[in-house]
Amino acid sequence: xxxxxxxxxxxxxxxxxxxxxxxxxxxxxxxxxxxxxxxxxxxxxxxxxxxxxxxxxxxxxxxxxxxxxxxxxxxxxxxxxxxxxxxxxxxxxxxxxxxxxxxxxxxxxxxxxxxxxxxxxxxxxxxxxxxxxxxxxxxxxxxxxxxxxxxxxxxxxxxxxxxxxxxxxxxxxxxxxxxxxxxxxxxxxxxxxxxxxxxxxxxxxxxxxxxxxxxxxxxxxxxxxxxxxxxxxxxxxxxxxxxxxxxxxxxxxxxxxxxxxxxxxxxxxxxxxxxxxxxxxxxxxxxxxxxxxxxxxxxxxxxx
Amino acid sequence: xxxxxxxxxxxxxxxxxxxxxxxxxxxxxxxxxxxxxxxxxxxxxxxxxxxxxxxxxxxxxxxxxxxxxxxxxxxxxxxxxxxxxxxxxxxxxxxxxxx
Numbered sequence: 586x587x588x589x590x591x592x593x594x595x596x597x598x599x600x601x602x603x604x605x606x607x608x609x610x611x612x613x614x615x616x617x618x619x620x621x622x623x624x625x626x627x628x629x630x631x632x633x634x635x636x637x638x639x640x641x642x643x644x645x646x647x648x649x650x651x652x653x654x655x656x657x658x659x660x661x662x663x664x665x666x667x668x669x670x671x672x673x674x675x676x677x678x679x680x681x682x683x684x685x686x687x688x689x690x691x692x693x694x695x696x697x698x699x700x701x702x703x704x705x706x707x708x709x710x711x712x713x714x715x716x717x718x719x720x721x722x723x724x725x726x727x728x729x730x731x732x733x734x735x736x737x738x739x740x741x742x743x744x745x746x747x748x749x750x751x752x753x754x755x756x757x758x759x760x761x762x763x764x765x766x767x768x769x770x771x772x773x774x775x776x777x778x779x780x781x782x783x784x785x786x787x788x789x790x791x792x793x794x795x796x797x798x799x800x801x802x803x804x805x806x807x808x809x810x811x812x813x814x815x816x817x818x819x820x821x822x823x824x825x826x827x828x829x830x831x832x833x834x835x836x837x838x839x840x841x842x843x844x845x846x847x848x849x850x851x852x853x854x855x856x857x858x859x860x861x862x863x864x865x866x867x868x869x870x871x872x873x874x875x876x877x878x879x880x881x882x883x884x885x886x887x888x889x
Numbered sequence: 890x891x892x893x894x895x896x897x898x899x900x901x902x903x904x905x906x907x908x909x910x911x912x913x914x915x916x917x918x919x920x921x922x923x924x925x926x927x928x929x930x931x932x933x934x935x936x937x938x939x940x941x942x943x944x945x946x947x948x949x950x951x952x953x954x955x956x957x958x959x960x961x962x963x964x965x966x967x968x969x970x971x972x973x974x975x976x977x978x979x980x981x982x983x984x985x986x987x988x
Contacts (some may be wrong), residue, residue: 709931758964833915837928849906854926856921 589632593871600624606637610757613643626682629761630781633802645692649685683784694844700746704842708737714811718842721789724819727767728877732794734775739801753808758801760794768793795809814864826870936973
């Protein structure tokens with residue numbers, strides 16, 4: 586059963602009761618909340634996620650509720666908790682959906698050490714995976730969103746889950762978080778793209794989450810082998826430049842972008858080395874989205 | 890295929906097993922003791938390997954290697970390997986106490 590098979594009342598009853606149990610990528614999540622905006626967010630942006638029964642294993646028991654007491658009236662806030670632990674300071678209640686998404690990212694990156702987790706978007710086409718690691722401002726999520734509406738399958742806009750067991754990258758296709766100008770750029774690029782409600786004034790600016798296309802969400806268990814590694818660098822007014830990246834430098838950059846490299850240690854080093862050995866690695870500087878898409882086409886269509 | 894060499898040692902006083910991945914003219918070295926990773930020119934990594942192996946006995950191997958493979962004079966090889974040793978010591982990649 587999918588979340589979309591639950592009617593609104595049943596969804597709200599789960600969320601406000603024992604918790605809505607659902608799958609996102611390889612993870613089981615139990616979410617409890619009394620916040621209507623989060624219920625609406627789940628209904629709209631996670632419709633194709635599998636709803637889990639009570640016997641299913643749950644990786645993350647999450648609660649996102651308004652803070653209690655007098656503050657609830659004076660300064661409404663939301664607090665995220667994981668197994669009763671509250672890793673973040675409360676956020677304004679109007680940012681509840683962002684708090685949920687960021688909190689779930691934190692849960693995955695903090696404890697899912699059956700994967701080497703790399704801060705990277707991942708998409709796939711014709712069986713060939715493309716990794717787009719990048720720091721904030723590199724255009725990683727914007728490019729990922731545009732590729733998702735250009736024939737590529739979305740695995741993640743945020744993290745590559747490299748399996749310790751088989752070395753494959755597994756999807757965790759969750760809503761793509763777009764910020765500030767990127768929102769309008771993608772709306773202009775892909776009229777068919779759908780978005781959740783805008784969350785204004787976060788520490789990252791204004792945010793909207795783009796829906797995961799249904800066919801991508803339904804392929805959430807299909808792992809891939811990556812073929813291309815591209816470090817995108819958005820730079821207004823620059824010339825497009827595709828430059829080969831040495832495997833030594835690619836290794837170092839992936840290690841810098843790995844959330845849990847220090848925990849996996851030697852095993853993580855071997856995994857990154859094996860991954861880099863199979864990749865074509867590039868640095869890619871671009872001035873706008875169309876040039877970025879042309880550059881990705883150039884990289885992925887070139888004969889080795 | 891990349892050449893992968895683990896500077897293995899049976900000597901109990903050497904706590905670190907440096908892990909090397911050579912990629913053409915570069916090498917990435919992982920130090921399990923510190924968790925640090927270093928990007929080195931391949932030649933420098935070769936010398937690091939020989940230094941760590943030399944700690945177990947044959948301390949002249951880096952110098953012999955530089956003279957044989959890179960046509961350095963004895964003085965040049967000593968100067969080169971000494972400078973690298975000093976650098977690696979500061980990075981915690983080699984430790985005189987392992988002797």
